[in-house]
Each structure stands twice: as C-alpha cells, then as structure tokens.
Amino acid sequence: MPVFTSGLRLAPLLPPLLIAYAAYEEELKGFREDISYVKGATGLAIAIDGRVRSLDLFGTAQICSRLWSRLVAGLAIEALRAAPSRAKATSEDVLKYWANITQWPWEAVTTVGEGQEYRADSQQGDQGSALFYDGKLVYLSAVGPVVANS
Incomplete structure (x- = not known):
C-alpha cells in the first residue's frame, strides 16, 4: 500500500522491522560476523x-x-537501540x-497446524510461547517486557 511522502512522491509502506533493518544495515552485518553459530547449539539467550x-x-x-x-x-537491533552499558549477564542469569x-502459568492454546502450543504471561510482563510435536519441543520463545530507555 503506497503512502504520500512530504515531497508528494509515492513511497512503499514498509513494516517497522524492515525499516529498522535498513537503518542499521552496516551494524547488522558486523553483528552477524561477530556472533556466529556455535556448533551443536539449540538456542540463544539475549541479554541487554x-x-x-x-x-x-x-x-x-x-x-x-x-x-x-x-x-x-x-x-543486534535491540542492542543498537539500547543505551550503551557495561553491565553483563552471566550464564547463571x-x-x-x-x-x-x-514457573510461568502455561496454558494450552489452539494450534493453527500440527502439535500442541502453550502460552504464558509472567507477573513481570514477560511473554512465552512453546510448540511441541509428538511430546517433543519444536520451539520455545520467551521475551521480557519492553523497557524504555531513560
């Protein structure tokens, strides 16, 4: 869907994520090069x-x-948008x-396709989703609440 810009030219309406990727293109390339996949890894924790x-x-x-x-x-996008910090998270964190x-209150929800899906909201505002198929984990995602930069 096109939108008018201030110069009365038509510009495509890009989803916010694509705009963020475009704004940080060079920095994203650096992150991808610096944080390569570790053989055998089955997940990734992100700390900011x-x-x-x-x-x-x-x-x-x-x-x-x-x-x-x-x-x-x-x-990378989250890290680039955050205020610089020297604070580090540990594996214990x-x-x-x-x-x-x-310990979150996981509840079964209707799945669009195969498997069993569960979702949860923590008291702190985190959200989680987990998909299982044949009793085995396919994917779990847990995301903390958005914290505004001060």
Whole structure:
C-alpha cells in the first residue's frame, strides 16, 4: 500500500522491522560476523544492559543453525537501540531466567497446524510461547517486557 511522502512522491509502506533493518544495515552485518553459530547449539539467550531479555530454544541444533542469523539480527537491533552499558549477564542469569520461565502459568492454546502450543504471561510482563510435536519441543520463545530507555 503506497503512502504520500512530504515531497508528494509515492513511497512503499514498509513494516517497522524492515525499516529498522535498513537503518542499521552496516551494524547488522558486523553483528552477524561477530556472533556466529556455535556448533551443536539449540538456542540463544539475549541479554541487554546486564539483563536477560529473551530466550529462544529449538528442538534440534539443525533448526537452530538455520535460524541463527535471524535471531542474531533481532539481537543486534535491540542492542543498537539500547543505551550503551557495561553491565553483563552471566550464564547463571540465563539459568535463573529459565527457572523463572518454567514457573510461568502455561496454558494450552489452539494450534493453527500440527502439535500442541502453550502460552504464558509472567507477573513481570514477560511473554512465552512453546510448540511441541509428538511430546517433543519444536520451539520455545520467551521475551521480557519492553523497557524504555531513560
């Protein structure tokens, strides 16, 4: 759907994510080069400003490796938009976040396709979604609440 710009020219209406990717194109390239897939990894935890903000887990390393660059691109955009910080998260912080996720009130929801899907909202505002097929995890995503920069 076209929109009019200030110069009365037509410009395509881009989804916000595409606009963000375009704005940070060079920086995204650097992130992708610096954060390469670790053989055998089945997930990625993202921490910004010393706080775990998201966790993505896959049922297999093969699926994770195929989607790695997309995960890193999402990480990069969040990191580039955040205020600079020296705070670091540790592997213990990730394990605590995982322990917290397992205590969320997960509820079954209707799936569009195959498998069983569950969703949860934490008391702190985190959101999670997990898809299982034949009793095995296919994908789990947990995302913390959006925190505005001060």
